């Protein structure tokens with residue numbers, strides 16, 4: 649570590665989200681030095697493990713990154729693993745910690761307990777800022793809870809509707825499709841090539857862990873009923889598409905909803921609404937969220953469509969956007985090529 653600019657530590661740099669962080673932060677104009685930690689890859693060159701990143705440097709063990717020598721830490725461990733590391737980094741005086749796991753996304757330990765198990769650092773929950781800037785603005789504190797990939801797409805599509813007509817919503821059904829990188833780098837029988845290729849399947853419903861995240865976040869915006877969330881695994885590497893069916897007392901026109909999106913996301917460069925329905929291929933490898941809306945006149949339902957790249961706007965791109973805003977930079981610093 650050393651040199652000018654921000655000193656950044658990436659913990660979990662050997663995973664999929666961590667690897668994307670390495671790529672983004674290596675090209676970030678304010679980042680001067682970067683420590684990249686991995687237990688499994690410590691001592692190996694990053695370009696040997698992930699040649700496609702085309703980034704120099706060597707993985708180190710997590711304990712080799714001195715917490716008091718870094719300004720910003722990104723923690724990309726699984727839920728339950730992250731909280732303790734985050735607590736240690738904050739105790740050591742790191743200026744900003746962006747946690748990509750679910751550990752600080754729910755508002756209280758009881759709810760976390762219902763879905764994930766006992767919370768390892770409940771005392772920090774109150775100070776976490778939910779890092780969806782287009783809805784909740786820039787983080788002011790030291791801890792950013794980076795949103796889940798599915799909640800990012802869902803909340804960006806639903807927040808403008810909930811804000812205006814929340815009490816009139818009778819039900820929300822989210823059908824989501826995700827590429828396999830959403831499951832992380834560790835291989836499993838469920839994500840093995842042979843299991844997912846030429847196929848598709850629902851999983852996790854009706855108790856996928858992103859359900860309470862979507863509900864609690866939307867309830868901060870306006871009245872929201874319980875949400876039905878049905879994720880599906882599809883044979884693509886990256887990208888997520890959600891088709892959301894909203895049953896409302898009075899169904900607005902699609903044009904009106906597109907107008908709400910334009911109004912609420914004016915000035916935010918990574919969210920765009922269009923008449924054309926979004927495609928996964930149009931957001932993959934970008935930090936964009938693309939939205940659209942339609943009305944099923946016959947059935948009297950509002951349909952919302954939302955697509956993101958799970959590893960960028962759904963994880964690491966958003967994490968860098970959150971760092972930028974928390975430190976007072978433009979949201980797209982180092983991300984301008986991903987709009």
Ligand SMILES: NC(=O)c1ccc[n+]([C@@H]2O[C@H](COP(=O)([O-])OP(=O)(O)OC[C@H]3O[C@@H](n4cnc5c(N)ncnc54)[C@H](OP(=O)(O)O)[C@@H]3O)[C@@H](O)[C@H]2O)c1
Nearest residue numbers: 660662663664665686687688725726749830832833958963
């Ligand atoms: N994949 C996505 O699309 C996505 C989207 C949004 C959010 N997220 C969240 O981001 C986090 C990372 O996801 P991922 O998909 O990148 O997972 P991943 O590929 O499984 O990577 C996580 C990495 O963290 C390291 N790690 C885990 N526990 C650790 C511990 N206790 N101490 C030190 N290192 C530990 C492991 O690497 P080493 O053993 O090499 O250290 C592991 O490779 C998860 O919480 C996930 O839910 C992922």
